[in-house]
Amino acid sequence: MTIQTTTTIGEDLIGALRAGLGEGSVLTSAEDIGGYLVESRGLYKGEALAVVRPRDRDEVALVVKECGRAGVPIVPQGGNTGLVGGGVPHGGIVLSLDRLQRIREVDPVNATITVEAGCILKSVHEAADQVGYAFPLSLPSEGSCRIGGNLATNAGGTAVLRYGNMRELTLGLEVVLADGRIWNGLKGLRKDNTGYDLRDLFIGSEGTLGIITAAVLKLYPKPQARGTAFIGCTSPGQALKLFERLREGAGDQLTAFEYMTDFGLEIVLKHRPAAQRPLSGRHHSYALIELSSPQKDADLQGRLETILGSALEEGLIDDAVISASGAQSQALWSLREDLSEVQRLEGGSIKHDVAVPVSRVAEFIEAASKACEAEMPGIRVCAFGHFGDGNIHFNLSQPVGMDKAAHLAEWERFNRIVHDIVHDMNGSISAEHGIGLIKRDELPHYKDPVALDLMRSLKKTLDPQNILNPGKVVAIGESWPTGFSAIAGHP
Amino acid sequence: MTIQTTTTIGEDLIGALRAGLGEGSVLTSAEDIGGYLVESRGLYKGEALAVVRPRDRDEVALVVKECGRAGVPIVPQGGNTGLVGGGVPHGGIVLSLDRLQRIREVDPVNATITVEAGCILKSVHEAADQVGYAFPLSLPSEGSCRIGGNLATNAGGTAVLRYGNMRELTLGLEVVLADGRIWNGLKGLRKDNTGYDLRDLFIGSEGTLGIITAAVLKLYPKPQARGTAFIGCTSPGQALKLFERLREGAGDQLTAFEYMTDFGLEIVLKHRPAAQRPLSGRHHSYALIELSSPQKDADLQGRLETILGSALEEGLIDDAVISASGAQSQALWSLREDLSEVQRLEGGSIKHDVAVPVSRVAEFIEAASKACEAEMPGIRVCAFGHFGDGNIHFNLSQPVGMDKAAHLAEWERFNRIVHDIVHDMNGSISAEHGIGLIKRDELPHYKDPVALDLMRSLKKTLDPQNILNPGKVVAIGESWPTGFSAIAGHP
Numbered sequence: 001m002t003i004q005t006t007t008t009i010g011e012d013l014i015g016a017l018r019a020g021l022g023e024g025s026v027l028t029s030a031e032d033i034g035g036y037l038v039e040s041r042g043l044y045k046g047e048a049l050a051v052v053r054p055r056d057r058d059e060v061a062l063v064v065k066e067c068g069r070a071g072v073p074i075v076p077q078g079g080n081t082g083l084v085g086g087g088v089p090h091g092g093i094v095l096s097l098d099r100l101q102r103i104r105e106v107d108p109v110n111a112t113i114t115v116e117a118g119c120i121l122k123s124v125h126e127a128a129d130q131v132g133y134a135f136p137l138s139l140p141s142e143g144s145c146r147i148g149g150n151l152a153t154n155a156g157g158t159a160v161l162r163y164g165n166m167r168e169l170t171l172g173l174e175v176v177l178a179d180g181r182i183w184n185g186l187k188g189l190r191k192d193n194t195g196y197d198l199r200d201l202f203i204g205s206e207g208t209l210g211i212i213t214a215a216v217l218k219l220y221p222k223p224q225a226r227g228t229a230f231i232g233c234t235s236p237g238q239a240l241k242l243f244e245r246l247r248e249g250a251g252d253q254l255t256a257f258e259y260m261t262d263f264g265l266e267i268v269l270k271h272r273p274a275a276q277r278p279l280s281g282r283h284h285s286y287a288l289i290e291l292s293s294p295q296k297d298a299d300l301q302g303r304l305e306t307i308l309g310s311a312l313e314e315g316l317i318d319d320a321v322i323s324a325s326g327a328q329s330q331a332l333w334s335l336r337e338d339l340s341e342v343q344r345l346e347g348g349s350i351k352h353d354v355a356v357p358v359s360r361v362a363e364f365i366e367a368a369s370k371a372c373e374a375e376m377p378g379i380r381v382c383a384f385g386h387f388g389d390g391n392i393h394f395n396l397s398q399p400v401g402m403d404k405a406a407h408l409a410e411w412e413r414f415n416r417i418v419h420d421i422v423h424d425m426n427g428s429i430s431a432e433h434g435i436g437l438i439k440r441d442e443l444p445h446y447k448d449p450v451a452l453d454l455m456r457s458l459k460k461t462l463d464p465q466n467i468l469n470p471g472k473v474v475a476i477g478e479s480w481p482t483g484f485s486a487i488a489g490h491p
Numbered sequence: 492m493t494i495q496t497t498t499t500i501g502e503d504l505i506g507a508l509r510a511g512l513g514e515g516s517v518l519t520s521a522e523d524i525g526g527y528l529v530e531s532r533g534l535y536k537g538e539a540l541a542v543v544r545p546r547d548r549d550e551v552a553l554v555v556k557e558c559g560r561a562g563v564p565i566v567p568q569g570g571n572t573g574l575v576g577g578g579v580p581h582g583g584i585v586l587s588l589d590r591l592q593r594i595r596e597v598d599p600v601n602a603t604i605t606v607e608a609g610c611i612l613k614s615v616h617e618a619a620d621q622v623g624y625a626f627p628l629s630l631p632s633e634g635s636c637r638i639g640g641n642l643a644t645n646a647g648g649t650a651v652l653r654y655g656n657m658r659e660l661t662l663g664l665e666v667v668l669a670d671g672r673i674w675n676g677l678k679g680l681r682k683d684n685t686g687y688d689l690r691d692l693f694i695g696s697e698g699t700l701g702i703i704t705a706a707v708l709k710l711y712p713k714p715q716a717r718g719t720a721f722i723g724c725t726s727p728g729q730a731l732k733l734f735e736r737l738r739e740g741a742g743d744q745l746t747a748f749e750y751m752t753d754f755g756l757e758i759v760l761k762h763r764p765a766a767q768r769p770l771s772g773r774h775h776s777y778a779l780i781e782l783s784s785p786q787k788d789a790d791l792q793g794r795l796e797t798i799l800g801s802a803l804e805e806g807l808i809d810d811a812v813i814s815a816s817g818a819q820s821q822a823l824w825s826l827r828e829d830l831s832e833v834q835r836l837e838g839g840s841i842k843h844d845v846a847v848p849v850s851r852v853a854e855f856i857e858a859a860s861k862a863c864e865a866e867m868p869g870i871r872v873c874a875f876g877h878f879g880d881g882n883i884h885f886n887l888s889q890p891v892g893m894d895k896a897a898h899l900a901e902w903e904r905f906n907r908i909v910h911d912i913v914h915d916m917n918g919s920i921s922a923e924h925g926i927g928l929i930k931r932d933e934l935p936h937y938k939d940p941v942a943l944d945l946m947r948s949l950k951k952t953l954d955p956q957n958i959l960n961p962g963k964v965v966a967i968g969e970s971w972p973t974g975f976s977a978i979a980g981h982p
Contacts, residue, residue: 109735109850110881154684165682168659183941190880191656191846192919193645193695194938195926195964196946200691204684221742244600251712251785252743294742355682359600389681390601428683435686447685450674454953455687461952462945473686 010049013070013093017052020062027051036094040081044437048075048089053096057116057174057182057213063095064211064467065180073470076207078117078149081141083353084436086153086206086472097148100213103127111219112171112188117148117212124217133219136163140340151212154204156432158336161388162255162292163220165432167203172216175202178209178463188216201458206434207469209462223255223292227300228329229308231320232283236362236387239285242311243358243388246289249307253300256290257388259365263397264339264384271342278332279319287387288336290329339384343395348404349382350396350411354422355431358390368394368421375417376410378402391431394418415442422446435473443474501540504561504584508543511553518542527585531572535928539566539580544587548607548665548673548704554586555702555958556671564961567698569608569640572632574844575927577644577697577963588639591704594618602710603662603679608639608703615708624710627654631831642703645695647923649827652879653746653783654711656923658694663707666693669700669954679707692949697925698960700953714746714783718791719820720799722811723774727853727878730776732807734849734879737780740798744791747781748879749827750856754888755875759826762833769823770810778878779827781820830875834886839895840873841887841902845913846922849881859885859912866908867901869893882922885909906933913937926964934965 017026027033033051038044049072054060067074073092080087087094100118107113108131115124121142128135139145139157149155151173155166163169172187175198185199202210233239239259246254262282269275278286291300301322308320323329343349356364369381378399385393396414398407419429423446430439444452455474459466466476508517518524524542529535540563545551558565564583571578578585591609598604599622606615612633619626630636630648640646642664646657654660663678666689676690693701724730730750737745753773760766769777782791792813799811814820834840847855860872869890876884887905889898910920914937926934935943946965950957957967 107848107850109731110848111738112848154688156682156684160682164659167688168655177941177945181941183945184939185942187917187919188848189846189917189919189922190849191647191651191877191882191922193647193921193923193925194919194930194934195942196696196700196949197645197658197691197694198942198945200688203688205687209687221739240600247602248712248785294739355680357598357601357603357679358681359598386682391682426678426680428678428680428685430684431680431682432684434684439685443685448675450668450672451676451686451689454668454674454689457952458687458949461948 009070009072013066013072014050016066017050017063020066021052021054021059025053025055025059027053033094036077036080036096037089039085039088041083044085044088046088046090048092048094051094051096053099055099057100057176060095060097060100060176060211060213061180061182064176064178067093067467068179068465071465071467073467074211075469076148076152076211078146078152079120079141079144081145082149082153082436083433084430084438086434086436086469087149088437090471095211097146097213104214106131107188108133110188112216113219114186114188114214114216115147116214117146117151119147121145121147121150128219129222132222134222135169135217136220137166137169140337147215148212151203151215152205152207153434156386156389156391158256158258158386160386161257162252167200169218170199170203170215171218173199173202173212174214175210175212178465178468183210186214186216204434206436206473208459208473209468211468221294223294224296225293225298225300226329227291227304228323228332229289229304229320230278230332230335231287231289231308231317232279232281232285233287233317234284236285236365238316239287239387240362241316242287245307245311250291250303253291253293253298253303254388255292256288258288258336258385259387259392260286260336260339260384261382263380264382265335267342267346268335268338271345272338275335275338276331278321278335281319283318288332343382343397346380347398347402348407349398350408350414352394352415352418353391353431353433354394354418354427354429355389355391356422356425356427358388360425361387361390361392364421364425364427365392368418371417371421372396372414375414389431419446437472440471440473440475500561500563504557504563505541507557508541508554511557512543512545512550516544516546516550518544524585527568527571527587528580530576530579532574535576535579537579537581539583539585542585542587544590546590548591548667551586551588551591551667551702551704552671552673555667555669558584558958559670559956562956562958564958565702566960567639567643567702569637569643570611570632570635572636573640573644573927574924575921575929577925577927577960578640579928581962586702588637588704595705597622598679599624601679603707604710605677605679605705605707606638607705608637608642610638612636612638612641619710620713623713625713626660626708627711628657628660631828638706639703642694642706643696643698644925647877647880647882649747649749649877651877652748653743658691660709661690661694661706662709664690664693664703665705666701666703669956669959674701677705677707695925697927697964699950699964700959702959712785714785715787716784716789716791717820718782718795719814719823720780720795720811721769721823721826722778722780722799722808723770723772723776724778724808725775727776727856729807730778730878731853733778733802736798736802741782741794744782744784744789744794745879746783747779749779749876750878750883751777751827751830751875752873754871755830755873756826758833758837759829762836763829766826766829767822769812769826772810774809779823834873834888837871838889838893839898840889841899841905843885843906843909843920844882844922844924845885845909845918845920846880846882847913847916847918849879851916852878852881852883855912855916855918856883859909862908862912863887863905866905880922910937928963931962931964931966
């Protein structure tokens, strides 16, 4: 199949969709659809015949059937906050899930919540909170990202160390298939061995195998005690040793172990006047540590004092601060959270979202930093992120004074350097963001060819017409579109 | 394809396998292969051309290629301890993984172990223990079951409440596909979003989609403190309320919450002379509770005393004992563990392995017990198991004095009664044992037809010749064999 964008097909389809869903659910004016066409960071601008906004699962099925009949591609979209261009349309229609916002059921005894794909993550947090539970997925975009997108990308975030990715937080799904049939897999079961695991096939498939319309998610007892600390040390290797100590000494209470470097902390302090230096001196590496417990009486500050105290005595770390209040904890967390944003203020940034085995994360940071600094004098490595998961956002800020576009033009070259090191360590070139468009041509360099072939077979089996988000994740024949507009010079 | 068992094909194949693997790796005499043909509880006896015992992954691939060339089915087998007849051959060859016993790597910093499919579960426990970690999968058959079978059936057990099923304990796989290619997915990563989740497609597929030859498994900090209690109460509803209290009060420390009834405890005490009555009186329902913590200083007995003390005061439970020593804990655990075995001594038992949402587990036990007791006066309900996961082994011991075979002949009738109730509660007719043969004809009654159709599509895509464990889990065309020998009258 080639992508159909001819006017006649488009008009027939739009007529059919309007007849089925009503005028107001099918947007076509440039003004109405503009926001759906642009990738959140402005890296891509796509085009679409229309944006369709069904109200429920059955309307989603209707849209998929009509598009199948017309042979027109569908790009599902949630909050459009993805970081790999997975929601960018290239002709066809955008199917927005944003009106599927019902929380269908909360079952506190089963510790589950059943939500529709269009629910904003924060509203799920709030619904869980109301029954005394927590839904632990925690992302910078939680005020605007939607559950369907979290599922489609198997979202990660800062609580994976303790609770796992979106995959581990999900028990059941409801999915509209490429032929418009609905799979009702909305079971809230902890155990179900009745055949193949369909759920995990759709989670993380970025809308290319089916359109997730609802999910049963796990809830957890709400943390009643927290302890937060910020430490400075001389190398990522020292940070890794400290991580081991904490895992051993705090076990399940260790909820986050986030890493940043001197460069990262300094740019936060530079661009955020309200931010305060957490330790008196400067250090090569920092870690933000959080312990939490559902038990009010858990003495987490005491535990941090013990573990960090002995690490200080032995010279494993150089300095540490343990927060004495919720406000102080929040201030420490802001240093980490603001880092994602302030990089933009330092010019162009070539970004990588990689993972290696935790045992090699320090080695990776050192080797990749060295290689990039040798490749381009003055380049500023901003390595940070979910150290305890082996997941590093290995970003490269442009040398001071360099032209931004010229820096971003080097993206491919640095991909090869960084991803080769990752690959040599049996790592992953996409830890938590997915493949989408941005890594679709990078994937075949590193993915096991047998795995890629299996992926193509699965795509062909589940979407034989190739109408579900074609051109994303994995190439199928000639439908692999090229020529997406790259707004910001890359990719 | 129909199953080929003609002599010529068989002789050619066996010749090719002997040439490739050596004489000693291909067993054909009735004496040598007898043990591989019989299901562990004697429910089925199968037949096979040969039992092939490859030494490594490449030899497995060779066997699969030769069988594919000859069109001869392959039944993969680990420890042959499965409970659904998934390892019973119906012609073709048995491919035993029992010689793939290498522990390829232990990485304590990454908290992972890489093992081959033929490793016995207990040997994995021991290897983890040697580096100060635990591999938490815990099953009655752990001294003889093998990792490949644990993966193929997504095994459960008594620690799922805290650690999840085999699926949640696995990071990476190595799989020989139906065409003999090898997928190397042996990554020890906590995060990897590079395309579709192939791993979870093979886990739980009972050897019908590929042959797992190795896996990277997660290790956990070894529990350093344990607290065990045994309580009696008046109903499963009271047990459920207590479970909620424990989940709230003990959080992650709650490792097991196992349920049994008066009938279950009494038959253990009857058939195990060394067993001691744990509480002074008799009660309708009992729960075995375990808290554990990786922290030595965790006061788990104190926590149990607080929670159970207030439950006693409020009349939520009737009696409780908290173990004061490791030996006492073991004695309490034996009451639960021995229950699986002693049912056999009470005659025929019609078994169900079901799950419902945890919020409905008490309601399920009551409704199903009432329905079965009404259907057959004198039937003795033995409901027990992993209450905290919503997973009940709902077994039905024959009325005293009834003929065993006559009781077992009622299996289908009671399936319908019990499974209808499970289905009405949005539950699962196989919580942790799988489908195999024993539930293959039951599955279409309850599984969502769209899901079944997807399963068939996946089977056809991954095993187009239908040579991998055909006739198990899901029916494909005319290859669905019937006429397996049912030794013990059922199914």
